[in-house]
Amino acid sequence: MSHIHATYNDAELILKLYDMRREDKLRAARAWFTGNFSANSLAEALEKYPMGSDQNAYYRMVGTYWDMAASFVVRGILHDELFFENSGEMLIVWERMKTFIQDLRRVRNNPLLYRNLEKGAERYIEWLNRNSPGAYEGILKMIRK
Secondary structure (H helix, E strand, O other): OOOOOOOHHHHHHHHHHHHHHOOHHHHHHHHHHHHHOOOOOHHHHHHHOOOOOHHHHHHHHHHHHHHHHHHHHHOOOOOHHHHHHHOOHHHHHHHHHHHHHHHHHHHOOOOOOOHHHHHHHHHHHHHHHHHOOOHHHHHHHHHHO
């Protein structure tokens, strides 16, 4: 768990993360991901978004961005509650990717792939359930539409 109160350094890091999200290529990748990405298995992901395709680059860009951002929370560098209040997209990314991450870890022989994203999402879900019961279920309904 992060320090008790958010600091100006926490706010600065949140603003830097937000600024990174505004970069043109990442913005395009995020728009594509939230509007189009859907795969229930690694095989389906690779079939729909083959290596070398823009879509494959987009989902990897979005996933690794949120994995990096979540690492700041997981490592205690960034105040978790401040992050959760400003980074709901991270949970959407995890929910859309989680169905094939175990297979990806196995195929790549790397159990650490997207580990921070997973841990960050788990903590975010706990925080949501504690502070806004029912919100997580609402997010899941929105994602499944």
